[in-house]
Amino acid sequence: MNYLSDLLVSLVGIAFAMTIHEFGHAFAAYLLGDDTAKRAGRMTINPANHIDIVGLVMLMIFHFGWAKPVPVNPNNFKNYRVGNFIVSLAGAAGNLVGAIICALILKFSLMYAISIIAATALNYNLWFAAFNLLPVPPLDGWGVISSFLPYKFRDFEIKYENIGYLVLIVLLVTNLGSYITSPLVKLFWSIVVKVTGIY
Numbered sequence: 001m002n003y004l005s006d007l008l009v010s011l012v013g014i015a016f017a018m019t020i021h022e023f024g025h026a027f028a029a030y031l032l033g034d035d036t037a038k039r040a041g042r043m044t045i046n047p048a049n050h051i052d053i054v055g056l057v058m059l060m061i062f063h064f065g066w067a068k069p070v071p072v073n074p075n076n077f078k079n080y081r082v083g084n085f086i087v088s089l090a091g092a093a094g095n096l097v098g099a100i101i102c103a104l105i106l107k108f109s110l111m112y113a114i115s116i117i118a119a120t121a122l123n124y125n126l127w128f129a130a131f132n133l134l135p136v137p138p139l140d141g142w143g144v145i146s147s148f149l150p151y152k153f154r155d156f157e158i159k160y161e162n163i164g165y166l167v168l169i170v171l172l173v174t175n176l177g178s179y180i181t182s183p184l185v186k187l188f189w190s191i192v193v194k195v196t197g198i199y
Contacts, residue, residue: 007060013120014059015047016102017095017128018067022050024094025070025087032083034076042070064172069138081147088143095129096188103196122192130184131177137164 023045026037037043042050052068059065077083102122109115133141142164146153171177193199 009117009120010060010124011056012117013124014056015051016121017098017124018056019045019047019050020094020098020125021091021128021132022067022070022094024090024092024097025072027094028087028090029070029072029076029083032077032086034073034083036073036076037070040071042068062172064168085144085147088140088147091140092129092133095125095132096191099125099129099188099192100195103192103198107196107198126185126188126192127181129188130181133184134168134171134177134180136167136171139164139168 022042026043029036030038030043044050050067050070052066055066055068057065072087074080074084074087099122102118102125105118106115106122109118132139133144135141135145137146168177171180
């Protein structure tokens with residue numbers, strides 16, 4: 001029973017972190033003039049519209065997974081670089097907001113079960129925000145960096161994007177990814193604490 005309850009709690013935490021991350025991308029793109037994600041039904045906090053079952057299972061088993069990527073048409077932005085930069089950061093920003101919400105629930109909840117779910121979701125949101133900011137394609141961190149690169153690098157990005165997946169696998173297998181993202185997690189956690197006064 002403990003295993004099943006832990007599994008369900010993790011599923012809820014992951015689903016929430018994935019959903020608010022993808023919603024962040026979709027909402028930011030919409031505010032910047034691109035309604036592609038909205039028309040595709042992705043500007044929602046309904047997990048069913050964002051979760052990829054295979055990606056979810058992979059994340060549960062191998063700690064490496066994915067959600068359905070939010071469709072974005074940067075040609076609809078008034079300024080491609082600014083739009084790409086903001087939308088790339090919006091996923092992590094969504095997770096930070098999600099972490100703050102979870103911290104507030106954890107702070108005021110009187111129910112043990114709710115507190116456990118909130119704490120788990122809080123942790124996943126912090127790590128989702130940090131991991132996705134790694135400057136490796138196809139993660140958001142690369143989207144942030146590529147916003148400042150000359151346009152000629154777009155072809156390079158498309159051609160060698162698959163190498164990014166190999167880099168990510170190496171980072172996960174060797175646990176280097178955790179060492180790299182830990183400072184960001186601590187930074188985001190300090191922001192959550194300052195905003196919510198949880199401790």
